[in-house]
Amino acid sequence: MNTSSWFAVRRELSQNKKTKLGVASFLLPLLIWCMVSYLPFIWHPKVLISNPGDVDYFQVGMLVDKATFRDELSNMQSTGKIAPQGQPANPIYLPAPHEVAKAFYTGFTTAPEQRDGQWLHESLWHSIQIIFWGFLISSLIGVPLGILCGTYSAVSRLNEPFVEFFRYLPAPAFGALAVAILGIYDGPKIAIIVIGTLFQQILIIANTTRKLDYALIEAAMTLGTGRIKLLFRVILPGVLPDIYRDQRILLGWAWTYLIVAELIGTSSGITWFITQQARYQHFDNVYAAIFMIGLLGLGGDLLLAVLGKRLFRWNLSANKE
Amino acid sequence: MNTTSHLPSYLEQSEAVRNRFDRLKSREVILEVKHLGKDYKTTKGNVTALKDVNFKTHRREFVCVIGPSGCGKSTLIRILAGLESHTSGEVLLDGKPVTGPGRDRGMVFQGYTLFPWLTVKKNVMFGLEMNNVSTDDAGREAELWLELIGLEKFANAFPHELSGGMKQRVAIARALVNQPRILLMDEPFGALDAQSRVKMQTYLLEIWRNIDITVLFITHDLDEAIFLADRILVLKAHPGEVQELIEVPVPRPRSAEQFSSPEFLATKARLEALIHPQEAEPDQDAEVKPQMIRFVNVADNVE
């Protein structure tokens, strides 16, 4: 195998190479994480005390800075007292892969520690519902409006300047307002996701609609297509696969607004789970939960990609992905 | 040119050809263009694309429009189709002014404009469905047309699965299924390779012979124009004006052998003289004489 076949500019790779590289893209960060976790000489800035010796404030299982440990060690040795013992360790906020893997499993099998706590899967399900409603409401307004903006210049001029302005307002800034209007439970959270997604959505869908080859519209007009039919029988089916692709990207953005949204009012869902676990320094659970969000997001997107291929058999660019 | 002197004049017509033209001109006028003008307003000022264009097209006539690139051929056909407005004059179809696009004027574009989300059959049905023909009837019509163009096997294929020639055949069927009065074609075979182009030309003549349709066909290929047309409208550029309306003296039915017939060559010589006149303003490209330096060994000769 020569390198030129791997690095040909903008050439499609073979399926085999694609799979290999896809797996490698996940293995590479994992490998780095493993090295940092299991090879003490790479980082390990802390010392995990296994025997406090005569140092009065050391305890078994305590994490101290290497410098502190070295000072106390030389102190004890110079004064002839019992020296403390310990192994190099990483800070508490960087658990090793196997710890996170275990937490990933136990997160679903152990009951929450707090009485009012939620199971991991309950938190996730709550978050998914917030995303679903937020994205649905945003799409119900944004997609039709975007298509209209992309079709009729009058609608576009009437909407887009304001939308263009509004999209620069940070969605979380509306948190307090949303709580005042919609209460402290799910309402304001959904609202934040809608505000964060909708305005981008209108502009993106409008642009996509405008990209439809005008020659197709002209061809339809020479076949005697009226205005309404032009919209529903030419523009809509013509841009549908591209809008579908846009929606997948926008759904990803909605996920990024989730954490902010869930901190508003009474915090809930996966964010509540994460903050709660972090408070008790269960960082393995925190990482497990974060990965869970990643998996859900990626899994959902892959599912939509496969569905898209089925739905838009005629679309070459969609099938190439 | 030496060969021209041996050729008959392109104006000479055989008895049969003259009779054909008499019959043609006795048929009713389908399309009439009167003093048509078009200015484009651009940031650099006004561009006159067409100026005082006049001609008439009779029922079942095959007209080709030819002219150098940028002379306003596309502008003309787009105005006829109603896709572009005109600045002066008028366009009459069956005596009625053209105001916008409509099913009475079918159009085939150079780029492939089949609807990629519809199967071949659905593409052909599209025009009928837009004009409120029931799906059953439209389906039956479409099947008939697919048989006519020999693509019944591809009824359920999507456009991206077809070759360029096949796509244009479907585009022709899609336009004709609507039973337009005139078929407007803007360099429809321009993107095809030489072989499929010849096939498509024969094909188009075959369709034209068998149904009641008038064709206005734009091309910049002289052979194509002479092979297809009854009359050729020659335009000149800057501004786009009619130079001559040539009656092609080549008898019908046409075949590939006629490409070397005297009438064909005479017409071609005339077209060449019109389109590439001897005392034309100097061509920018022709000014530059190649001044090559030898980069290879003196012994290494290719000629």
Ligand SMILES: Nc1ncnc2c1ncn2[C@@H]1O[C@H](COP(=O)(O)OP(=O)(O)O)[C@@H](O)[C@H]1O
């Ligand atoms: N939309 C337009 N805006 C401005 N000028 C145009 C436009 N379309 C065509 N033109 C100009 O009109 C002239 C004729 O163009 P066109 O009809 O496309 O020529 P052809 O099809 O014969 O090559 C050209 O000089 C071109 O630059």
Ligand SMILES: [Mg+2]
């Ligand atoms: Mg053109």
